[in-house]
Amino acid sequence: MTSTTTAPFMPPPSWLSRFLRGLRGERTGMLGFVLVTLIVLAAIFAPWLSPYDPTAIMTGPPLAPPSSAHWLGTDNLGRDLFSRVLAGGRVAMLVAAAALSAALTLGVALGLLAGLGPRWLDNLLLLIFDAIRSFPVIVFGLAVVTLVGPSLFTVVLVVAITSVPIYARIIRTQAQSLRSAEFVLAERAMGASLPRLLGIHVLPNVLGPLLILASMDVPLVIATEAGLSFLGMGVRPPTPSWGVILNDGYNFIRNSPWPVVAGSVPIVLVTLGFTFLGEALRDIFDPRLQKAN
Amino acid sequence: MITYAFQRLLLSALIVAVAMSLLIVMLHVVPGDPATMILGPRATPELIAQTRAEMGLDQPLPIQVLDFFGRVLRGDLGTDVFTGRAVGDIVFGQLPYTLVLIAVSIAWSAALGILLGCYSALRAGTWLDTLAGIVSVGTLSIPAFVMSLYAVLIFAVGLGWLPAIGAGEGVVDGLVHLILPAFAIGISWVGYVARMVRASMLEVMSAPHVRMGRAFGLTQARIVRSYILRIAVQPAVTLLGTGVVHLFSAAVFVEVIFARPGIGALIVSSVNERNYPIVLGAVLVTTVIIVLATLVSDLVVALLDPRQRDAL
Numbered sequence: 015m016t017s018t019t020t021a022p023f024m025p026p027p028s029w030l031s032r033f034l035r036g037l038r039g040e041r042t043g044m045l046g047f048v049l050v051t052l053i054v055l056a057a058i059f060a061p062w063l064s065p066y067d068p069t070a071i072m073t074g075p076p077l078a079p080p081s082s083a084h085w086l087g088t089d090n091l092g093r094d095l096f097s098r099v100l101a102g103g104r105v106a107m108l109v110a111a112a113a114l115s116a117a118l119t120l121g122v123a124l125g126l127l128a129g130l131g132p133r134w135l136d137n138l139l140l141l142i143f144d145a146i147r148s149f150p151v152i153v154f155g156l157a158v159v160t161l162v163g164p165s166l167f168t169v170v171l172v173v174a175i176t177s178v179p180i181y182a183r184i185i186r187t188q189a190q191s192l193r194s195a196e197f198v199l200a201e202r203a204m205g206a207s208l209p210r211l212l213g214i215h216v217l218p219n220v221l222g223p224l225l226i227l228a229s230m231d232v233p234l235v236i237a238t239e240a241g242l243s244f245l246g247m248g249v250r251p252p253t254p255s256w257g258v259i260l261n262d263g264y265n266f267i268r269n270s271p272w273p274v275v276a277g278s279v280p281i282v283l284v285t286l287g288f289t290f291l292g293e294a295l296r297d298i299f300d301p302r303l304q305k306a307n
Numbered sequence: 308m309i310t311y312a313f314q315r316l317l318l319s320a321l322i323v324a325v326a327m328s329l330l331i332v333m334l335h336v337v338p339g340d341p342a343t344m345i346l347g348p349r350a351t352p353e354l355i356a357q358t359r360a361e362m363g364l365d366q367p368l369p370i371q372v373l374d375f376f377g378r379v380l381r382g383d384l385g386t387d388v389f390t391g392r393a394v395g396d397i398v399f400g401q402l403p404y405t406l407v408l409i410a411v412s413i414a415w416s417a418a419l420g421i422l423l424g425c426y427s428a429l430r431a432g433t434w435l436d437t438l439a440g441i442v443s444v445g446t447l448s449i450p451a452f453v454m455s456l457y458a459v460l461i462f463a464v465g466l467g468w469l470p471a472i473g474a475g476e477g478v479v480d481g482l483v484h485l486i487l488p489a490f491a492i493g494i495s496w497v498g499y500v501a502r503m504v505r506a507s508m509l510e511v512m513s514a515p516h517v518r519m520g521r522a523f524g525l526t527q528a529r530i531v532r533s534y535i536l537r538i539a540v541q542p543a544v545t546l547l548g549t550g551v552v553h554l555f556s557a558a559v560f561v562e563v564i565f566a567r568p569g570i571g572a573l574i575v576s577s578v579n580e581r582n583y584p585i586v587l588g589a590v591l592v593t594t595v596i597i598v599l600a601t602l603v604s605d606l607v608v609a610l611l612d613p614r615q616r617d618a619l
Binding site: 141142144145146147148149150151152153156157159160233237240241244245246247260263264267268271274278281282285286289 | 452578
């Protein structure tokens with residue numbers, strides 16, 4: 015005899031539950047998620063977690079190896095490396111957040127213009143994107159520094175500008191394909207305005223893959239910031255940044271390996287964490303993005 | 308094929324033109340004035356005005372852009388602000404070092420990467436494959452300049468096996484001095500190339516024409532050589548073409564860390580001096596080389612696989 019009761023209505027799973035459930039199947043993804051969470055928390059709570067002031071000199075003997083007083087040792091001015099690494103993490107996360115949000119916003123705007131606007135505008139924008147992409151990021155950054163001078167803002171500007179073409183191209187392709195999609199034509203036949211079309215129909219389809227790609231770009235952004243700061247073109251002293259720590263370490267590399275280790279390990283961990291997390295996100299939410307590269 | 312080559316050539320020239328124009332335009336949109344930067348905070352307004360006139364900064368923007376290109380086409384890349392030497396001489400004097408470094412890095416990493424990728428694909432699923440995969444991901448996560456620092460730390464400072472400073476005298480010494488820098492630049496590419504070649508080989512290995520070949524009794528070696536390799540290598544070539552951009556970035560760091568001569572080191576030192584003409588000239592030359600490299604790699608890909616000649 016069949017049951018006459020109907021199953022209770024189950025709302026479709028939210029993104030969070032899909033993510034958590036999918037994560038269970040991806041071991042590297044879980045590792046990435048844990049790493050990223052730890053890094054973000056460490057960045058947010060850096061001032062409370064640092065045993066010393068990151069800019070205070072001579073808190074201990076210079077270039078000392080790790081000890082119970084200084085978990086990662088000290089640099090050439092006696093500053094505690096662990097505190098500096100935490101503070102550097104803050105800078106790195108800040109640059110990543112600022113630069114990527116700027117790049118995403120501008121990329122989405124320009125991509126929509128290119129995809130939905132007139133043909134000549136599309137060609138012009140594509141040309142500009144290709145031109146930007148043929149600059150090595152560092153060379154572009156150095157050129158900008160010549161004009162503007164080194165600062166945190168310069169780094170954010172450089173990273174944002176060089177990331178815009180990537181996102182804009184993706185949005186452009188999506189916008190072009192949606193332009194002639196049936197549901198869009200139907201909406202327009204019913205008199206939907208452009209903002210409504212964009213906001214409710216185009217953007218939600220497009221933002222998901224974009225955010226996943228952005229999370230996979232974080233390692234590159236952080237490496238660029240560290241690189242520019244290493245060359246003295248980025249964050250100004252006394253603000254610590256992983257690149258600045260590495261530069262100090264490089265200058266004293268024959269005296270002690272610890273500053274170099276202290277500056278480089280966070281970079282590698284961040285790269286691994288965000289790469290694994292990004293790949294897991296992509297596998298869970300949009301396996302179509304999986305390509306050979 | 309010829310028309311495709313022409314089209315790409317034209318596009319490349321256009322890209323270089325746009326890139327340089329962007330740079331010059333940025334000069335005006337962005338706050339800060341090169342003349343003030345060069346002269347420093349104690350410069351008088353008259354001195355600034357005079358320097359600006361000398362550098363041609365007081366002319367309207369389109370004139371400046373055209374002027375720059377006019378001079379470039381005549382072979383004049385400007386003159387160094389401090390020493391008065393021609394920028395072209397300085398830049399082209401340093402260029403060979405960078406080119407050698409990049410060429411050697413590409414050569415060894417492409418060779419090893421393709422070999423590793425092929426091997427991984429043909430022995431997919433074995434422990435060797437998994438090991439290669441882990442090593443690839445590991446080396447991918449380490450930026451070139453971090454790798455250089457570790458190379459110096461381990462091989463030069465720690466073990467003392469290899470030199471860490473300069474480019475060396477003569478061919479043999481030069482090559483020895485190239486070992487660590489080329490290793491640092493190439494190591495992350497080996498992983499990248501290997502992964503790509505492995506993925507595309509696996510794709511091609513299950514394609515119909517390959518299965519036909521096996522059905523007809525061709526040996527594995529023959530199939531790999533004549534059919535699979537051509538197509539599988541293609542993403543690696545594209546990768547290296549577009550990767551020249553990243554390679555240049557890596558070269559900048561490597562030249563600074565290993566105190567080698569080259570365009571990267573030149574740009575960094577000129578930026579520190581705010582030597583605007585050299586920066587502009589060096590960036591122009593770099594951009595031209597990169598665009599040329601991308602062009603060549605696209606043409607090689609089109610040669611290997613005619614299906615890839617897409618419309619512009």
